[in-house]
Amino acid sequence: MAVDPIPPITLPxxxxxxxxxxWLRQGLQQWLNQEFIPEGINATIAERAAQIFVRQRLEGENDLGSLVIAIVTEMQAFDFRxxxxxxxxxANAVSDLILESLGYETCCGQS
Incomplete structure:
Protein backbone atom coordinates (compact mmCIF):
# COMPACT_ATOMS: atom_id res chain seq x y z
CA MET A 1 0.00 0.00 0.00
CA ALA A 2 1.47 3.33 -1.09
CA VAL A 3 1.43 6.22 1.31
CA ASP A 4 1.31 9.77 0.02
CA PRO A 5 4.11 11.95 1.40
CA ILE A 6 3.11 14.86 3.56
CA PRO A 7 3.35 17.99 1.42
CA PRO A 8 5.70 20.72 2.60
CA ILE A 9 4.13 23.43 4.71
CA THR A 10 5.08 26.96 3.73
CA LEU A 11 4.33 29.80 6.12
CA PRO A 12 3.34 33.22 4.81
CA TRP A 23 3.66 34.30 20.42
CA LEU A 24 6.09 31.45 19.90
CA ARG A 25 8.08 32.14 23.08
CA GLN A 26 4.94 32.25 25.24
CA GLY A 27 3.37 29.17 23.64
CA LEU A 28 6.55 27.15 23.84
CA GLN A 29 7.22 28.11 27.45
CA GLN A 30 3.66 27.14 28.37
CA TRP A 31 4.08 23.79 26.59
CA LEU A 32 7.43 23.13 28.31
CA ASN A 33 5.96 23.99 31.73
CA GLN A 34 2.94 21.73 31.21
CA GLU A 35 4.86 18.79 29.75
CA PHE A 36 6.81 18.09 32.96
CA ILE A 37 7.15 20.70 35.70
CA PRO A 38 7.65 24.45 35.43
CA GLU A 39 11.37 25.19 35.56
CA GLY A 40 13.25 28.46 35.23
CA ILE A 41 15.29 27.06 32.35
CA ASN A 42 12.11 26.70 30.28
CA ALA A 43 11.91 30.47 29.79
CA THR A 44 15.49 30.50 28.51
CA ILE A 45 14.82 27.57 26.16
CA ALA A 46 11.67 29.22 24.79
CA GLU A 47 13.44 32.55 24.31
CA ARG A 48 16.33 30.94 22.43
CA ALA A 49 14.07 28.86 20.17
CA ALA A 50 11.94 31.91 19.37
CA GLN A 51 15.07 33.93 18.51
CA ILE A 52 16.26 31.24 16.11
CA PHE A 53 12.83 30.94 14.53
CA VAL A 54 12.37 34.68 14.01
CA ARG A 55 15.90 35.15 12.68
CA GLN A 56 15.37 32.35 10.17
CA ARG A 57 12.04 33.88 9.12
CA LEU A 58 13.62 37.32 8.70
CA GLU A 59 16.25 35.70 6.48
CA GLY A 60 13.40 34.49 4.25
CA GLU A 61 12.95 30.89 5.41
CA ASN A 62 9.26 30.02 5.34
CA ASP A 63 9.36 26.22 4.96
CA LEU A 64 8.29 24.67 8.27
CA GLY A 65 10.53 21.62 7.84
CA SER A 66 13.58 23.79 7.26
CA LEU A 67 12.69 25.96 10.25
CA VAL A 68 12.45 22.87 12.48
CA ILE A 69 15.83 21.62 11.24
CA ALA A 70 17.37 25.05 11.93
CA ILE A 71 16.04 24.95 15.51
CA VAL A 72 17.41 21.43 16.06
CA THR A 73 20.79 22.40 14.60
CA GLU A 74 21.20 25.66 16.50
CA MET A 75 19.78 24.35 19.79
CA GLN A 76 22.46 21.62 19.81
CA ALA A 77 24.78 24.27 21.28
CA PHE A 78 22.32 24.91 24.14
CA ASP A 79 23.12 23.31 27.52
CA PHE A 80 20.11 21.13 28.31
CA ARG A 81 21.62 19.58 31.48
CA ALA A 91 11.85 21.72 17.67
CA ASN A 92 8.96 19.23 17.59
CA ALA A 93 6.99 21.37 20.05
CA VAL A 94 7.58 24.46 17.88
CA SER A 95 6.34 22.52 14.86
CA ASP A 96 3.23 21.35 16.73
CA LEU A 97 2.44 24.88 17.94
CA ILE A 98 2.70 26.26 14.41
CA LEU A 99 0.71 23.43 12.87
CA GLU A 100 -2.04 23.87 15.46
CA SER A 101 -2.14 27.62 14.72
CA LEU A 102 -2.64 26.75 11.03
CA GLY A 103 -5.50 24.35 11.81
CA TYR A 104 -3.64 21.06 11.39
CA GLU A 105 -4.25 18.05 13.59
CA THR A 106 -0.76 17.44 14.94
CA CYS A 107 -1.43 13.80 15.71
CA CYS A 108 -2.29 12.91 12.15
CA GLY A 109 -0.86 15.57 9.85
CA GLN A 110 -4.29 16.39 8.46
CA SER A 111 -6.04 19.74 8.26
Missing part, protein backbone atom coordinates in the same frame (compact mmCIF):
# COMPACT_ATOMS: atom_id res chain seq x y z
CA UNK A 13 6.17 35.78 4.94
CA UNK A 14 6.75 37.24 8.38
CA UNK A 15 4.74 40.42 9.00
CA UNK A 16 5.49 41.33 12.62
CA UNK A 17 8.68 39.68 13.92
CA UNK A 18 8.17 40.89 17.50
CA UNK A 19 4.61 39.60 17.68
CA UNK A 20 5.51 36.28 16.05
CA UNK A 21 8.49 35.80 18.38
CA UNK A 22 6.45 36.68 21.46
CA UNK A 82 19.19 21.50 33.73
CA UNK A 83 16.20 20.47 31.64
CA UNK A 84 14.07 17.42 30.86
CA UNK A 85 14.10 18.44 27.19
CA UNK A 86 16.41 18.22 24.18
CA UNK A 87 16.75 20.17 20.97
CA UNK A 88 14.53 17.60 19.25
CA UNK A 89 11.70 17.94 21.76
CA UNK A 90 11.87 21.73 21.48
Missing amino acids: PIQDPVQEGD ESFFSEFAV
Whole structure:
Protein backbone atom coordinates (compact mmCIF):
# COMPACT_ATOMS: atom_id res chain seq x y z
CA MET A 1 0.00 0.00 0.00
CA ALA A 2 1.47 3.33 -1.09
CA VAL A 3 1.43 6.22 1.31
CA ASP A 4 1.31 9.77 0.02
CA PRO A 5 4.11 11.95 1.40
CA ILE A 6 3.11 14.86 3.56
CA PRO A 7 3.35 17.99 1.42
CA PRO A 8 5.70 20.72 2.60
CA ILE A 9 4.13 23.43 4.71
CA THR A 10 5.08 26.96 3.73
CA LEU A 11 4.33 29.80 6.12
CA PRO A 12 3.34 33.22 4.81
CA PRO A 13 6.17 35.78 4.94
CA ILE A 14 6.75 37.24 8.38
CA GLN A 15 4.74 40.42 9.00
CA ASP A 16 5.49 41.33 12.62
CA PRO A 17 8.68 39.68 13.92
CA VAL A 18 8.17 40.89 17.50
CA GLN A 19 4.61 39.60 17.68
CA GLU A 20 5.51 36.28 16.05
CA GLY A 21 8.49 35.80 18.38
CA ASP A 22 6.45 36.68 21.46
CA TRP A 23 3.66 34.30 20.42
CA LEU A 24 6.09 31.45 19.90
CA ARG A 25 8.08 32.14 23.08
CA GLN A 26 4.94 32.25 25.24
CA GLY A 27 3.37 29.17 23.64
CA LEU A 28 6.55 27.15 23.84
CA GLN A 29 7.22 28.11 27.45
CA GLN A 30 3.66 27.14 28.37
CA TRP A 31 4.08 23.79 26.59
CA LEU A 32 7.43 23.13 28.31
CA ASN A 33 5.96 23.99 31.73
CA GLN A 34 2.94 21.73 31.21
CA GLU A 35 4.86 18.79 29.75
CA PHE A 36 6.81 18.09 32.96
CA ILE A 37 7.15 20.70 35.70
CA PRO A 38 7.65 24.45 35.43
CA GLU A 39 11.37 25.19 35.56
CA GLY A 40 13.25 28.46 35.23
CA ILE A 41 15.29 27.06 32.35
CA ASN A 42 12.11 26.70 30.28
CA ALA A 43 11.91 30.47 29.79
CA THR A 44 15.49 30.50 28.51
CA ILE A 45 14.82 27.57 26.16
CA ALA A 46 11.67 29.22 24.79
CA GLU A 47 13.44 32.55 24.31
CA ARG A 48 16.33 30.94 22.43
CA ALA A 49 14.07 28.86 20.17
CA ALA A 50 11.94 31.91 19.37
CA GLN A 51 15.07 33.93 18.51
CA ILE A 52 16.26 31.24 16.11
CA PHE A 53 12.83 30.94 14.53
CA VAL A 54 12.37 34.68 14.01
CA ARG A 55 15.90 35.15 12.68
CA GLN A 56 15.37 32.35 10.17
CA ARG A 57 12.04 33.88 9.12
CA LEU A 58 13.62 37.32 8.70
CA GLU A 59 16.25 35.70 6.48
CA GLY A 60 13.40 34.49 4.25
CA GLU A 61 12.95 30.89 5.41
CA ASN A 62 9.26 30.02 5.34
CA ASP A 63 9.36 26.22 4.96
CA LEU A 64 8.29 24.67 8.27
CA GLY A 65 10.53 21.62 7.84
CA SER A 66 13.58 23.79 7.26
CA LEU A 67 12.69 25.96 10.25
CA VAL A 68 12.45 22.87 12.48
CA ILE A 69 15.83 21.62 11.24
CA ALA A 70 17.37 25.05 11.93
CA ILE A 71 16.04 24.95 15.51
CA VAL A 72 17.41 21.43 16.06
CA THR A 73 20.79 22.40 14.60
CA GLU A 74 21.20 25.66 16.50
CA MET A 75 19.78 24.35 19.79
CA GLN A 76 22.46 21.62 19.81
CA ALA A 77 24.78 24.27 21.28
CA PHE A 78 22.32 24.91 24.14
CA ASP A 79 23.12 23.31 27.52
CA PHE A 80 20.11 21.13 28.31
CA ARG A 81 21.62 19.58 31.48
CA GLU A 82 19.19 21.50 33.73
CA SER A 83 16.20 20.47 31.64
CA PHE A 84 14.07 17.42 30.86
CA PHE A 85 14.10 18.44 27.19
CA SER A 86 16.41 18.22 24.18
CA GLU A 87 16.75 20.17 20.97
CA PHE A 88 14.53 17.60 19.25
CA ALA A 89 11.70 17.94 21.76
CA VAL A 90 11.87 21.73 21.48
CA ALA A 91 11.85 21.72 17.67
CA ASN A 92 8.96 19.23 17.59
CA ALA A 93 6.99 21.37 20.05
CA VAL A 94 7.58 24.46 17.88
CA SER A 95 6.34 22.52 14.86
CA ASP A 96 3.23 21.35 16.73
CA LEU A 97 2.44 24.88 17.94
CA ILE A 98 2.70 26.26 14.41
CA LEU A 99 0.71 23.43 12.87
CA GLU A 100 -2.04 23.87 15.46
CA SER A 101 -2.14 27.62 14.72
CA LEU A 102 -2.64 26.75 11.03
CA GLY A 103 -5.50 24.35 11.81
CA TYR A 104 -3.64 21.06 11.39
CA GLU A 105 -4.25 18.05 13.59
CA THR A 106 -0.76 17.44 14.94
CA CYS A 107 -1.43 13.80 15.71
CA CYS A 108 -2.29 12.91 12.15
CA GLY A 109 -0.86 15.57 9.85
CA GLN A 110 -4.29 16.39 8.46
CA SER A 111 -6.04 19.74 8.26
